[in-house]
Amino acid sequence: MIQLKNLSLRRGLKELLVAANLTINPGNKVGMTGANGAGKSSVFALLKGELHAESGEVLLPPQWTMAHVAQETPALPQSALDFVLDGDAELRRLQQRLAAAEASADGNAIGSLHAELDRIDGYSAAARAGKLLAGLGFPVEHQSRAVSTFSGGWRMRLNLAQALMCRSDLLLLDEPTNHLDLETVLWLEDWLKAYEGTLIVISHDRDFLDSVVTHIVDVSQQKLTLYTGNYSQFEVMRAEKLAQQQGNYEKQQRQVAHLESFITRFKAKASKARQAQSRIKALEKLERIAPAHVDSPFDFHFDTPDNLPNPLLKLERADVGYGDTPILRQLSLSVESGSRIGLLGVNGAGKSTLVKLLAGELQPLAGEVIGAKMLRIGYFTQHQLDTLRSDESPLWHMQKLAPQARELDLRSFLGGFNFRGDTVNALVGPMSGGEKARLALALLVWQKPNLLLLDEPTNHLDLDMRHALMLALQDFGGALIVVSHDRSLLESTTDAFWLVAGGKVQPFDGDLEDYRQWRLQQQADNGKAPGSAASDGVNRKEQKRLEADARNKLAAQRKPLQNKQNKLDKDMATLNSEKAELDAFLLLEEAYQEHNKARLAAALKRQGELSAQLEEMEMAWLELQEAMEALEG
Structure with missing residues (x-):
């Protein structure tokens, strides 16, 4: 296991940790979170032996192999595949010893070293490295290119591949998703979930943390606090702690009210579409996580633009x-x-x-x-x-x-x-x-x-x-x-x-x-082996043509329905805005005073008209949506 005991750490004049304690058991997948500058990267440097604590102990199993992502990649002439293979240090040592044994014709050593390579699955190493590169977005034809020919962002991916290639007991990853696109992040999540060692990852991507980690270490107030569960579960537990403080609780309630208002406005579209439903779920998730950010130091908004021409x-x-x-x-x-x-x-x-x-x-x-x-x-x-x-x-x-x-x-x-x-x-x-x-x-x-x-x-x-x-x-x-x-x-x-x-x-x-x-x-389609008969290609081309014709026909049929639906969206937004103003007025105590009698009657009448109009428009919106879904079906 990893143990940090009574650890105190200072960088310059700033005390990052004071008498901090932490225990991480083998096989745990730990997400490390905290504000920028709280000390997360310094903890990594401690584990790698690059920093020394002011006091306390850092205990790691001596037999463990540690892997981490290098921050720099020299402009090397070696191929991307060879660079990734260098991540398996034991493989490279055995290969060097085997080359020396073959050069000296030492039969006993050659046999022993081949057995060692077999033990570490060394004969499939190139295939494993190629698979890592493919997962990180490198086409097969690029894997033989020199490292020096890749840009900075792609070299960072090579560094990540090299770290994953290491058959490590402990893997340290610092913001591994920063240089990746969405689908590569999803691939990395699957890889890390299958990783059998102990993982510690610094990340500010909550979906990534939710998918991968089993524990969260919160670095704050010069302490290390371990929580069991993924990031969403941590947010709930942290929110419960913060909500006990009255000032934070009041701020939390204002933030939740803001999110509830936003969700309500969006739900006014009464959408059954997948994208709309997805967004409502995301906003409801944000409502749940809002309490975890009640002590956030950030508070800003975009002012309403002076002009909103259409189209922009x-x-x-x-x-x-x-x-x-x-x-x-x-x-x-x-x-x-x-x-x-x-x-x-x-x-x-x-x-x-x-x-x-x-x-x-x-x-x-x-x-x-x-x-x-x-x-x-x-x-x-x-x-x-x-x-x-x-x-x-x-x-x-x-x-x-x-x-x-x-x-x-x-x-x-x-x-x-x-x-x-x-x-x-x-x-x-x-x-x-x-x-x-x-x-x-x-x-x-x-x-x-x-x-x-x-x-x-x-x-x-x-x-x-x-x-x-x-x-x-x-x-x-x-x-x-x-x-x-x-x-x-x-x-x-x-x-x-x-x-x-x-x-x-x-x-x-x-x-x-x-x-x-x-x-x-x-x-999956790109990975299928091509047919051996020439007719396979012809049939596939014809199939693609037919599919394209069908898509074009569907788009032509769908467009007028979509246009009507878009107009309904805009009209409903206008009516909802007017209704919100009326609702706000009707909640005021002064609305029911004698001098507002005529305005109250007009407001109640208009509120009823708007409700009826919105209900009618929502039904029309749903009918259009069902018509489009029927077309696609």
């Missing part, structure tokens, strides 16, 4: 790519006011390329991008963190953006992003990735955009900040397009998905589970 942005037969090479072709899309769209697709399909086109960072190779006159884009990407001035402070950045604003107002605004006191004047350079991401988001929020383009906005953000961002995005009044591997963010803030695949972008009819099943089916 249109693409007309646009091609986009790099140089003269298109990545996406013939894009004809419209971003309507109030759209909330999540982009789906594998890494490299073109999601970020599409976002750059919409943001104006890439110009179309053909076709047009037409923005509304009053379009104001808020664009967030990890690359923007590099544009922050390292020799300046958060307050300087805000003053540069808003020179006319009062310093007191800017300080108050930055406080909502947990830049308080002296931290508003701290230099950006030494800040963590999470702190820089918070500053970049603060600069974006201040500008009151009416179209938000977010490319992996939650990387480096801790769970409290992710939760605060979800709440802010739910109330955002403009349009939203988001790329993220964070399923909670996608489920709770988007209404629709666009699929980026095969050089095209088109609506995806379904939720994230439907997308997962679609990808699994696609992978």
